[in-house]
Amino acid sequence: MSRVSSLFIISILFVLTNIVFVNSSFAEDRITRPFDWVVEIETKELAKQFEYTGSHLKPIVKTHIVFYATVDEADKKSYEDIWYHNGKPCGLERLGNLTIRPGDGIAIKIKHKTDSPTEGEYKAAANAILRIILDANLNHNSVAIVTLPDGSYSPIISELRNQNAVDAPPHDADHPLESVVNIFLQSGTDGPTQTLYFL
Amino acid sequence: MIVKHALRSPRGNMLVLVSVFMSTIVLALMLAGSFSAIFFQHNRLQTFADEIALSGARKLNERDRLGQMNNMIARCRQLVYSSRDTYEEVNTHYPHLNNLASQLLDEARDGAHDLEIERQYLKNLAITEANNAMQTKFNSEKNRYAINLPWFKASVPSMPTPKIGQVKDIESNITMLTGFDDLESYDLSMGYIFTASKLYKKNINAKLPGSDNDLNFKITSLAAPVEKIVSPGRVILANVYVAAPEDNLRSAVQIELRANIATGLGAAGGGQSKILGTAAACGGDIQQ
Structure with missing residues (x-):
């Protein structure tokens, strides 16, 4: 040769x-990293909302929801704000459309404005996760993973259970597991994981 | 022959003239003094009435509670609309997600119910606190306005129950929310929006269409921020105060002071002086 x-x-x-x-x-x-987009939910307790004697709405937690492509984290687009009291939503303001291409995968990322989030913030985050999962499904996007801050991992999972998400329902070879929504949660980037189901 | 006519003695004429003149002067001064006293007392009472009204008006929207309620009502409306929209799409195209969509819709509707109950509570609380503030202000200073002079008397003023309403021609503090084209069109078609300023109108119950028509979203009159600047509580003209619908939050007050006034000039003159004080609450801030 x-x-x-x-x-x-x-x-x-x-x-x-x-x-x-x-x-x-x-x-x-x-x-x-089987997702193309990140939907980021940031919780913040508002200090000066509904401050009056006998207020039944204090404190209010605001969740600010943005989304961005994984390849362009700097270009964050606002989606909506949701306000909560004790985990119950009381207001929403849509800031833009969820312009994520159908079929693309999504990761939901929870953040807190402060290093010491409150119980109200955990509840709000849990509810916001469910709302975003539903919106993503209607937009034909799968939610690959929900990442939680380390310290919020257990409380938010607990709140999701309070909002009817369950651990693996009973199943066996004759009765396979059936759920409409699978929620794969992880603490941080490499912490413990948990899967919850919405039946 | 020269006839000497008997002439009147000029001596003593000046005394009479001066006496008459001085008496006239003194009378005029007393009259002027009385009118001045009436005018002075009127001004004092007007200032007092304005201070009382302002104390009540400031209490109404203390810490922007009315503005926050208005803002949250508008956003609660969007929450219910969004949840219903999602629920209907799920029912049509993704029935397997019905449980989740239904749960989220029920939460949103519950939130609207709770918010309406809270709005009514806040309305009553704000009125009570405003009344208390005005009564306290009045009681603490009313005795200072009594006058007891020989030529002028003014009694301690009295204050009937204040009126708590709103300012004429002031819409709500909520800028029209966008984000849902259909809802935006609906709001415009229903006349909920003041088109010139894009503010939601005052005194409306901005009900949603369809199945959520049973929910109440009552929006009240409150000055909107201008370039993010919130208007302070302020004294306003009496004729721009109007009554508010019974079930609405209130954003202005009007009080009346009454005082008996008497001048002691020979035949005593007197009557009752009525002074109006009117003030508007501070405007609403933007939603946090």
């Missing part, structure tokens, strides 16, 4: 190897 042919074959092999490597990396990335 001539030297030119050998070099040509080696080049081809080199290119093919790189293609496989890149694809593997891409595939691995797609497996570890």
Whole structure:
């Protein structure tokens, strides 16, 4: 075999190897991060809302919901604000449309304005998760994962259970698990995980 | 022959003239003094009435509670509309999600019920606190306005029950919410929006269409912020005060002070002075 042919074959092999490597990396990335968009829910307790004697609406928690493509985290688009009292929604303001391409995967990310979120914020976050999951479903987007701050992981899961999300319902070989919504939750980026179901 | 006519003695004429003149002067001064006293007392009472009205008006929207309620009512409306819209789409295209959509819709409707109950509570609380503030202000200072002079007397003023209403021609503090095109069109068609300013109108019950028509979303008159600047509580002209619908939040007060006034000039003159004090609550802030 001539030297030119050998070099040509080696080049081809080199290119093919790189293609496989890149694809593997891409595939691995797609497996570890199977979503194209992040919907971020930030909770904040409002200090000065409905401050009067005998108020039944204090405190109010505001959830500010934005979304962005994973490839462009800086370009955050506002979706809506929802106001809660003790986990019950009392107001909503739609700020824009959920312009996520149907079929794209979504991750929901919970954030808190302060380092010491309140019980009202956990409740609000749990309810907002359910609302976004429903909106995503209507927009033909699957929710791959819900990431929670480490300290909020257990409280928010507990609140989701209070709002009728359940652990794995009884199932066996003859009666497979059936749910309409699966909620995969994770603490941080590599913490414990939990799956809840909405029947 | 020169006839000497007997001439009147000029001596003593000046005394009479001066006496008459001085008496006239003194009488005029007393009259002027009386009118001045009446005018002075009127001004004092007007200032007092304004202060009383302002104390009540400031209490109405203390810490922007009325503005916040108005804002939340509008947003509660969007919450119910959004939840109903989602529920109907689920029922049509995604019936397997019915349980979740139904749960979220019920929550939204419950929120609207709770908010309406709270609005009524706030209405009564604000009226009570405003009345208490005005009564306290009045009682603490009314005795200072009594006058007891030989030529002018004014009694301690009295104050009938204040009126608590709203300011004429002031719409609500809520800018029209966008985000739902159909709801926006509906609101415009129903006349809920003051088109010039894009503010929701005052004294409306902005009911939703369809199945949620049973819910109440009562929006009240309150000055809107102008370029994010909130108008302070302020004294206003008496003729711009109007009564508010019974079930609405209130944003203005009007009080009346009455005082008996008497001047003691020979035949005593007197009557009752009535002074109106009118003030508007501070305007609403933007929603946090």
